[in-house]
Amino acid sequence: MSGTTGWTTKAVPNLSDNYAWLLRDEATGLVALCDPGEARANLAALQDMPEPGRLDWVLLTHHHPDHIDGVAEMVSKTGAKVLGAAADAHRLPKLDIAVKPGDRVPLGSGEIEVLDSPGHTIGHVALYIAAAHAVLAGDTLFSLGCGRLLEGTPADMYRALRLLDALPGDTLVLPGHEYTESNARFALTVEPDNAALKDRAAEVRELRKAGLATVPTTLDQERATNPFLRAVTVEELAERRAGKDVFKG
Incomplete structure (x- = not known):
């Protein structure tokens, strides 16, 4: 379990290569x-948390x-409430x-900011918790993919x-799967001379x-190594050549 300014995050392996993520607000x-x-x-x-069995x-x-097949039992065993995208309410628990x-949405001493992240699915959202310096990225952003x-x-x-x-660059990326090793193989075909990527692939x-686990990672690390964050449009490339920084954060 890793900690960031009063919050802890823990990857819980689910099924064959999924991760569920546990977050705790220490305050x-x-x-x-x-x-x-x-x-x-x-x-x-x-059961390994400071208050065993607690889930809010x-x-x-x-x-x-x-990503959802365990929800009904988790709710029945803990009494937890469920948050998800209104656009997908018809196909969510x-x-x-x-x-x-x-x-x-308030969450403990912080809040969730809901980010639109379609692509994998139309109703996909990412959940950014600034107080935890973390974003629950689901199946939108993976490490190196x-x-x-x-x-x-x-x-x-x-x-x-x-x-x-x-x-922000120090944001922890909490993805839904352990795909980093296979993603690294593809990323190296795109940027075989990227030193940071080669180091990351060896670490992975x-x-x-x-x-x-190879995650969490950080946005700064992904900006240096992930080909899908490093890609830019023709218009953005022109801005970069003009001396403008099109990457934010």
């Missing part, structure tokens, strides 16, 4: 869980079964709070990635050999 004791694809692993993880919120990024992009386009368009995904790229190989 209030609030516990939230993002995208439980199953119940058993997450219920077990709750289940947070959802999108509707795919490997019952929501206590239905949110839309731009909403800000991005999500497959199953419902949205390349333009949708590009806009979503640029919105995430505008967050060693982590996976040891059976360890």
Whole structure:
């Protein structure tokens, strides 16, 4: 479990290669869980928290079964409330709070900012918690990669990635899957001479050999190594050549 200024985050392996994410606000004791694809692993993880078994919120990024199939049991066992996108309410578990992009929802001593992140799915949202210096990216942004386009368009995904790229560089990226090693192989075909990428790929190989997670990562690290954050449009390239920094954050 990693900690950032009063919040802790923990990756909980779910199913074959999913991660659910546990977040705890040390100031209030609030516990939230993002995208439980199953119940058993997450219920077990709750027992290792400072208040064993406590869960206040289940947070959802999108509707795919490997991100929501554990919700009903988590709610029945803990009494947690559920937050998800209003646009996807018809294909998500019952929501206590239905949110839309731009909403800000209190969470412990901080708040969730809801970011529009379609591409993988149309109703996908990313959930930014500034107090935790973390963004729950679901299947939009992975370490060294991005999500497959199953419902949205390349333009949708590009806009979503640029919105995430505008967050502060020290933001922890909490993705929904352990895909970094395979993503690294592709990224190296795009930028074989990127020294930071080569170092990251070597680090990832060693982590996976040891059976360890490769995430969370940070936006700064992804900006240096992830080809999908490093891509720019023709117009943006012209701005860069004119001396303007098109990357924000």
